[in-house]
Amino acid sequence: MRSTTDLVAGWLNGRFRQVPVWLVYLTGAAYVPLLFYWGATGGLGVEPIRALELELGRIGIKLLILGLAITPLRRYSGLNLMKFRRAIGVLAFSYVALHLLVWLVLDVQDPARIWADIVKRPYVTIGMAGFLLLVPLAATSNNWSVRRLGALRWRRLHRLVYPAVLLGAIHFTILVKGLPIRPSVYFAIIIFLLALRMRPGALLRRA
Amino acid sequence: MAHRWTNDLTEADVTPHGVWLNRRQIMAGLAGGIAGAGLAALAGPAAAAGDDLEPNSWKEITSYNNFYEFGTGKSDPSERAGSLTTSPWSVRIDGLVERPGDYALGDILSKMTIERRIYRLRCVEAWSMVVPWDGFELADxxxxxxxxxxxxxxxxxxxxxxxxxxxxxYPVLEWPYVEGLRLDEAMHPLTIMATGLYGKPLPNQNGAPLRLVVPWKYGFKSIKSVVRITLTSDQPPTSWNKANPREYGFYSNVNPNVDHPRWSQATERRVGGGLFSRRQPTLMFNGYEREVASLYEGMDLAKYY
Structure with missing residues (x-):
């Protein structure tokens, strides 16, 4: 017998099938010039560099979390967003890269200080390590690479996203002054999504 | 005891925002060299050479705040502090004083001389402003x-x-927020209790109706919406020090040579410079070295941070 969840998931899957992937790329990409426009015209407040940096980083980590949620969503609710996963991953990397670029160019400015910060400041070191783990994933987010590496090796390589997103969450948590309530919520969601993968979830589902 | 300190910035520096923006852009264009030296001479002896000393706009000062009692976001205080009741208001003054008691704010103000003090404000997060406060000396x-x-x-x-x-x-910090000064710091002519901004009553998000301003210390020392002042013989606890003693000391003097464990304090960014704002070097004691360095003579400032 089909449950309500299955029916809702089935209906949603039908809707999502009609959404072209390019629309996801376009929406994700269109928000970037909008952010810079707001930053330049006062829409991000009186300290736009900081606001822009924070917003790009936050969107980056949210997209990474969304990417992590796709497999468990399909497994436990039947909702299938698999066709958007690459777009979400590529966009997540782009936002993280822009976050880094704003930090380098607009925030810190001084090349000598950038290197000093990477070496000396744990939150920068950790954030940078997380970014570097994402680089090979972004570079292999194309069909040619999947064929070239083979599905198994490609999947193994892309497990790097697990440590990357954890480093991202640590980076966010240790930046905060006082009790880091908001970053802790991100952390809890990430741990939950990773824990789902450690349990043999398929066993629970197979009926 | 009022008027023990004269602004190194003058009334002429408190200009309308439009004019201010133009002047700043002109200054940015002429940065360094002769222009910087000339401006420093105009601004007076305590001004650092080449420093940008224009006060921040009303909007900047009242929309970008750290006042965790209203949330940790910079715009939370301006969005949420409006409903704070600031009248009636009284301050309990107790501890080692001759005349302890609850002092109504009106009674206090009737005895105090309000002056304009244009001060630099340096946040521990490495951003800064220049603020035209109205207030009276804490010593009074x-x-x-x-x-x-x-x-x-x-x-x-x-x-x-x-x-x-x-x-x-939310237990972001232990409430109520508490702060403290050494008596000589409290009696220093630069230390004021602010009641206004730009000649208007202090907005709630800036610590209405009465807040401390200690311009040579990181902003969090300048406690807002004060209801109690206690004279003690022992060093009192302070909120950020209790939350993280390794990162926030009792003194928390602005010092470009002593970094925060997580970030550098060597430079700062003036709020209001837009998307391409340049960082500027942070000054020892936030530019008030001449006035306050003697308070800390012989102290290891890396140890007493």
Missing amino acids: LLGMAGVKAGAKYVAFETLLRPEEMPGQR
Whole structure:
């Protein structure tokens, strides 16, 4: 017998099938010039560099979390967003890269200080390590690479996203002054999504 | 005891925002060299050479705030502090004083001389502003209560009212917020209790109706919405120090040579410079070295951070 969840998931899957992937790329990409426009015209407040940096980083980590949620969503609710996963991953990397670029160019400015910060400041070191783990994933987010590496090796390589997103969450948590309530919520969601993968979830589902 | 310190910035520096923006852009264009030296000469002896000393706009000062009692976001205070009841308001002055008691704010103000003080404000997060405060010297208030011989420190406390201060419903810090100064720091002519901004009453998000301003220390020392002042013989606890003693010391003097464990304090960014704002070097004691360095003579400032 089909449950309500299955029916809702089935209906949603039908809707999502009609959404072209390019629309996801376009929406994700269109928000970037909008952010810079707001930053330049006062829409991000009186300290736009900081606001822009924070917003790009936050969107980056949210997209990474969304990417992590796709497999468990399909497994436990039947909702299938698999066709958007690459777009979400590529966009997540782009936002993280822009976050880094704003930090380098607009925030810190001084090349000598950038290197000093990477070496000396744990939150920068950790954030940078997380970014570097994402680089090979972004570079292999194309069909040619999947064929070239083979599905198994490609999947193994892309497990790097697990440590990357954890480093991202640590980076966010240790930046905060006082009790880091908001970053802790991100952390809890990430741990939950990773824990789902450690349990043999398929066993629970197979009926 | 009022008027013990004269602004190194003058009334002429408190200009309308439009004019201010133009002047700043012109200054940015002429940065360094002769222009910088000329401006420094105009601004007076305490001004650092080449420093950009234009006060920040009303909007900047009142929309970018750290006041965790209303939330940890920079715009939370301006969005949520509106409903704070600031009248009636009284301040309990107690501890080692001759005349302890609850002093109504109106009674205090009737005895104080309000002056304009244009001060640099340097946040521990490495951003800064220049603020035209209106206020009176803390020394005058302490004189009114009469400081007893054994007093060595002054403790301050912010209002605790979670119904009106939604941030106090979360244990981001231990509430109420508390701060403290050594008695000589409290009596220093630069130390004021602010009641206004740009000649207008202090907006709630800036610590209405009465807040401390200690311009040579990181901003979090300048406790807002003060309801209690206690003279003590022992060093009082301070909120950020309790939350993280390794990162926030009792003194928390602005010092470009002593980094925060997580970030550098060597430079700062003036709020309001837009998307391409340049960082500028942070000044020792936030540019008030001449006035306050003697308070810390012989102290290891890396140890007493």
